[in-house]
Every structure is written in C-alpha cells, then in structure tokens.
Amino acid sequence: MGYTHEDLQKAGQCGRSVMYATLRLCGVFSKKDGEYTEEDMARFTLARQMKRERRSDREIADYFKVNLKSAEQEDEEAAEYAAAEAEEAVDIVDVQVAETMVGMYRGSARKFVTSAPALAMRCIVEELNSEASRQKFSELRSQLESSGGSPTTFLLQMAQNRQLAASNPTSISLPAASTESFETEQHDSSDS
Numbered sequence: 443m444g445y446t447h448e449d450l451q452k453a454g455q456c457g458r459s460v461m462y463a464t465l466r467l468c469g470v471f472s473k474k475d476g477e478y479t480e481e482d483m484a485r486f487t488l489a490r491q492m493k494r495e496r497r498s499d500r501e502i503a504d505y506f507k508v509n510l511k512s513a514e515q516e517d518e519e520a521a522e523y524a525a526a527e528a529e530e531a532v533d534i535v536d537v538q539v540a541e542t543m544v545g546m547y548r549g550s551a552r553k554f555v556t557s558a559p560a561l562a563m564r565c566i567v568e569e570l571n572s573e574a575s576r577q578k579f580s581e582l583r584s585q586l587e588s589s590g591g592s593p594t595t596f597l598l599q600m601a602q603n604r605q606l607a608a609s610n611p612t613s614i615s616l617p618a619a620s621t622e623s624f625e626t627e628q629h630d631s632s633d634s
Contacts, residue, residue: 445478453483454490462523464489467499469508472523 451461465472468489470482478486485506492502503510569575586596 444476445483446476450478450483450486453487456490461486463499464493466519467502467506467508467510469506 447458447461450465451458454461454464456464462472464486465482468485470478470485473482489502489506492505500510586593
C-alpha cells in the first residue's frame with residue numbers, strides 16, 4: 443500500500459514544506475504521490491519524532507546517515523520539484539479544461555440539433571419572401587401561363603430544357619429577347 447503526501451502530513455502533523463524538509467533529513471527522496479512505502483513512512487515518523495524532541499537537522503541527518511547538502515543544492519532540488527509539481531498541475535488543469543470544453547460543445551450540439559429544423563424553416567420562409575424569390579415565382583407563373591396553363595406541359599418543357607442543357611454543356615441559354623435581336627441582326631446583315 444502506498445502512502446500519499448497527505449498521509450505523511452497527517453502522520454507528521456506538519457505542512458507540506460516541513461514534510462519535504464523532513465523527508466530530506468531522513469533520506470527519503472520526493473516521490474510521486476501515493477508511492478511512499480512502509481519503510482518511508484517509518485523513517486519519516488521517526489524523523490518527525492526526533493524533531494519534536496528538539497534534535498537538530500544535523501543530528502537527524504547523521505542518525506539516518508544522510509549527507510546534508512548545501513542550502514544552494516537544496517534550493518535547486520526544491521525548485522526542480524516545484525517545477526515538476528507545477529507541470530503536473532497544468533496537465534490536470536488541461537484535462538479538466540478539455541473535459542469542460544467537450545461538455546460545452548456537446549450541449550451546444552444538442553441545442554443546435556433540436557433547433558435546427560425550426561431554424562431551417564425560418565431561413566426558407568425568409569428566402570421565399572425575398573424580392574428575388576418573388577421575381578422568380580412571377581417569371582415561372584408567366585411561363586406557365588404562356589405554355590397554355592397546363593402544369594404538366596410546363597413541367598415537361600422544363601425537364602426537356604434541363605436535359606438539353608445537361609447534354610450540351612457548351613450551349614448558353616439566352617433569354618428570348620436576346621436571341622430575337624441576334625436573329626434580326628443576322629437577317630439585316632444578309633439583306634445587305
């Protein structure tokens with residue numbers, strides 16, 4: 443069973459910084475949370491007991507046969523450990539942010555899916571009410587009336603025009619007025 447930093451702090455009745463200092467004194471190097479062994483816990487609690495008995499850091503370190511490092515070396519180790527802990531905290535935050543973002547996107551997608559049909563219908567109605575659509579419907583109505591008023595005849599003519607356009611992609615469909623003026627010009631030039 444592995445012990446955590448919290449377990450060590452409770453057993454030693456101390457805060458985090460005192461816990462790390464005591465671990466160095468008894469020769470237990472910082473480990474990942476939950477990886478401290480029974481032996482680590484025993485050394486730590488004995489070192490904390492010695493500290494409560496007002497023994498010096500040198501006496502505790504000598505008892506555990508630990509060579510005390512200089513203050514600079516300890517500061518470097520502490521800074522390295524703090525950087526590692528900060529990096530781990532950032533990773534945890536990144537995961538939490540990602541999970542939050544996924545939840546937000548999922549919620550937005552659900553709202554979109556439920557409102558999409560109404561939104562699509564609203565857009566269609568707006569488009570049908572636009573001036574361009576009204577003009578197109580007016581043109582189609584005129585064409586329908588000029589075809590004799592038979593919807594079947596009108597639809598057949600439209601289908602034939604589409605088939606012709608699809609089979610001859612280079613042909614350009616011009617409005618009737620344009621072709622008439624072109625034909626008139628042709629006749630006028632041939633009369634000369």
